[in-house]
Amino acid sequence: MRWIVFDYGEVISHPSEELPRLAALLGVADVGEAYWRHRDAYDRGLSDEAYWARVGADLGVDVGPELAGRLAEVDRAGWMRPSEESVALIGELAAAGVPLALLSNAASSFGRAVERQAWTRHFRHLVFSGDLGVIKPDPEVWRLLAERLGAEPGDCVFLDDRQVNVDGAVAAGMSGLLWRGVADARERLVGLGVL
Numbered sequence: 001m002r003w004i005v006f007d008y009g010e011v012i013s014h015p016s017e018e019l020p021r022l023a024a025l026l027g028v029a030d031v032g033e034a035y036w037r038h039r040d041a042y043d044r045g046l047s048d049e050a051y052w053a054r055v056g057a058d059l060g061v062d063v064g065p066e067l068a069g070r071l072a073e074v075d076r077a078g079w080m081r082p083s084e085e086s087v088a089l090i091g092e093l094a095a096a097g098v099p100l101a102l103l104s105n106a107a108s109s110f111g112r113a114v115e116r117q118a119w120t121r122h123f124r125h126l127v128f129s130g131d132l133g134v135i136k137p138d139p140e141v142w143r144l145l146a147e148r149l150g151a152e153p154g155d156c157v158f159l160d161d162r163q164v165n166v167d168g169a170v171a172a173g174m175s176g177l178l179w180r181g182v183a184d185a186r187e188r189l190v191g192l193g194v195l
Contacts, residue, residue: 001151002099004194005101005156007159009106011086012086013080013086019032019078028061034055038055040135043130044135046107048109052072055071082119090119092195100124101123101149103127103141103158106128108130108131109130137164137165139171152173153172157174157194158177159176159179160179
């Protein structure tokens, strides 16, 4: 059985357009650098409150629990814009009986929000780094993924928009495909005999 494992951000979902709104909530002109600086720690399991406190500290803004909650809510909403084309491909794979999983570098709270999305019904497993305490491309994440799926690494095809993550999957014994859009992914999956 060959598993198809999708990344989430910029594969299933469109990129967030909420950074200006987050900056406005924080009362600053730009939040981008601080937003990304602490993202790996957030994706490894840092709480919403701790993450936004760190972002705020970088920007000279005191972020208490109430503001942190609002920032987290806006941030999650920004990433909840699935690509219709990606969702259609997922539906096609599911209809063909292909086992699907998701592996995303994402905070636990974000994972809970994703789990409520309608398209996730096609997935047998939804795996979020915040729940594992480790992020892609750390070698441990691939071991934990294969364990969760009950699969050998060679039974997994991983799709991600970041080459470093694809390389990590390949180093762990999986097949890795760099995401270049739905048409390219579908063609390559046909080439692998998945579709």
